[in-house]
Amino acid sequence: MTLQDIADQIQTGLNGTHFDGSLKFDCGDDGAIVLAENKASTMEQDTDCTIRLSQDNLVKLLTGKLNPMTGVMMGKLKISGDMSVAMKLGKLLG
Incomplete structure (x- = not known):
């Protein structure tokens, strides 16, 4: 699965919802x-x-196999910038 495939799936999930703010998933060398x-x-x-x-x-x-809070505590994901935007993402995924 490419990043473009993942972006397309996220876009499908966004249809009919409103995400306020901007957020980047930085996957390092993968993009x-x-x-x-x-x-x-x-x-x-x-x-x-x-x-x-x-x-x-x-x-x-994105598939619900990694809890965001657990991911942060285990060091699997690092959040920088406006935390309230990250919290909105949790509601969107939920």
Whole structure:
């Protein structure tokens, strides 16, 4: 599964919802997915919040196999920037 595939799945999930703010999933050398203006893309840009994690852990996070709080505590994902934006993502995934 490519990052573009993941971005497309996120976009499908965003349809009919409103995500306020901007968020980047930074997967290091694999690239990044940016959620901004209710769109998911692989275009790099500055965001309110960045979540650094592996592409594998991103898939687990989005499919409910990795709890965000557990991921942070275990060091599987690191959040920087505006934490309130990350909290909104939790509601969107839930």
